[in-house]
Amino acid sequence: MLPLQQFRDFIEQQQLFTEGNRILLAVSGGKDSVLMLHLFKAIGVDVGVAHCNFNLRADEAQRDEHFVALLAGNLGLPFYVTHFETKKYAHQHKISTQMAARELRYTWFEEIRSAEGYDYIALAQHQNDAVETVLINLVRGTGISGLHGILPKRDKLIRPLLFLNRQEVNEIVAKNNIDFVEDSSNLSTHYTRNKLRLQVVPHLQEINPDLEKTFAENMARFAEIETFLNLEVQKLQARILNERADGVYIDLKEIAALNPQKLLLYELLKPFGFSENVVEEILGSLKALSGTHFFSSSHQAIINRSDLVIVKKDTAIVANQFIHPETACITFTDHEIAMAFSSEVKFDLDANKAFVNAGKLIYPLVLRNWQNGDKFIPLGMRNAKKVSDYFIDEKVPLHLKSTTPILVNGNGEIVWIVGMRQDNRYKLTPATKKVAIFELKIK
Structure with a gap:
């Protein structure tokens, strides 16, 4: 049997959507997304099926598309499909193939959601995906937001399978004889996520057999810490950020008094695009001469006598x-x-x-x-x-x-x-x- 009550309970606990909402399901054809599709169909939610063909696996990609189209048709559901030139896009934008696929699919999902009148986009990520995401963030370097991993709900994206781990997904699919297709690229260690899943996580599970549960509990704590930090930063913004017509002013004495200084200043300046390295430079220059400049992609910060002044870059130059x-x-x-x-x-x-x-x-x-x-x-x-x-x-x-x-x-x-x-x-x-x-x- 499908875990329908657990599915309903998780949706309600996380307030993923409400009765009457229409949900666009991202379905690749693999176990996770096909199980998600069957769960939504079983509880009677109005859904549509969206499938991306990234043109990365030749005949296998065509097989996946055909399978998902047939599945949606058998269930009487709207089906949306698109084809991407993923490698070409990655080359043009100088990003990895994985990042290109991510950008392309999320942009297209939102276009379909908006055009076809869906309220949310459902992604079939489970607890192991969340574990892998946290590990990737830790390896690459992250702040608190990277420690809570994948959230059940963010803006128009929902992840209703986060109450399950990979083993549970596999068992449910097997017991219910659910058809799916296997993505051969999941077995390749060429990708960082696969390398962690195949070579790192098994060793961690030897140390802690309940790894997914432990990570889920930790991520929930980090999410609460992030919420607390955001509330405190909002109070701080209201108190020390002085918005004027010509820019945002922060008294240098207020910056010097921040504790913890680097964390709080980074959070204050993050909306203006300043990196952690630039924040460090600012803190090291609080006693510098007036006129010292610091830059983000969109703004510049200037030490002006007793203030740090933040202005948009496009206000800095008047062309002849x-x-x-x-x-x-x-x-x-x-x-x-x-x-x-x-x-x-x-x-x-x-x-x-x-x-x-x-x-x-x-x-x-x-x-x-x-x-x-x-x-x-x-x-x-x-x-x-x-x-x-x-x-x-x-x-x-x-x-x-x-x-x-x-x-x-x-x-x-x-x-x-x-x-x-x-x-x-x-x-x-x-x-x-x-x-x-x-x-x-x-x-």
């Missing part, structure tokens, strides 16, 4: 952009500058606007980043001043120095430090006949 008389608007990062003309000579005291004597403009104007050596005459003053000195006097954060756009006339003179100060040479005077109005706006 040309402005002509007919230009109505120019866009950069998440801002834009609107340009208009008026014959009425008047102005507002608004740092986000510049009211310029249009008669002095030489086109094209250029919008660019600040450069070393830039000078201008601040509005209301007579003498030139280095822009860098102006930034210091105005206590402009270091990361904003590199991201503040400068509006430059065709003769090379600065017209406006955008959003801050206009140049005195382009102010309105009684002789002004036409006004060029520049306005900084957030998109």
Whole structure:
């Protein structure tokens, strides 16, 4: 008999789905996924069958596809199939064949789930798969999330066979005369997971015959620890992360007081993509000079006087952009500058606007980043001043120095430090006949 009550109990305990949900089953044709299919069919859940042909095992892959298609048809279930050029994809993306297959199948499963109106995707991983995943993570290096291994439910993915181990799956399939196909690649030690399953796990089971149960208990503990850590990090984020319009600020004193320091700072910076190595560099540079930069794939962190400031990389550069008389608007990062003309000579005291004597403009104007050596005459003053000195006097954060756009006339003179100060040479005077109005706006 099939373990239907255990199956129902596990689904309920883990809150995998609710009555009326439609489930897309990932079925390869092997013992695990075929057993999962029969269990779902037996308890009357509305399911569909999805099968991936990775074109890696020639005739065997075609056999698997035919078997699963026939099985779904015999059970009267919707069947979805796709074919991947897995090795080509792996080569193009410079990843392993295993990783390529993983990326391809999960992307396709989600496409089918969304397009066909399924609520969840069910994967037939069992306790031994969870053990192997933890071992792989440990060998490669991992944090707490890698120690809890495979979770029964994450987002739209559910794993309803995690109440069984491999031996139990084999026994159930044999006792119920369930047909399946054998994947010959499961016997190859070319793959890391197979090497662990065939050569490492048996030795561990000699030490602990209840290895799967022990790992399941440990993984449950680690999952609880991760939940606790996430809650504490959320409290910490609310207390010490100061979100401003120009970035996220963390007081260096707060970082120095963290305990355990490396773990907590890593968790705080993880959403911004910073690796553990970069976190170590930051901790070793807390007393470094202002302006020290650290990078992730998407963000940069800058030590700015008493703070660590985190900004997106795409806010760091304003490429040279040309402005002509007919230009109505120019866009950069998440801002834009609107340009208009008026014959009425008047102005507002608004740092986000510049009211310029249009008669002095030489086109094209250029919008660019600040450069070393830039000078201008601040509005209301007579003498030139280095822009860098102006930034210091105005206590402009270091990361904003590199991201503040400068509006430059065709003769090379600065017209406006955008959003801050206009140049005195382009102010309105009684002789002004036409006004060029520049306005900084957030998109």
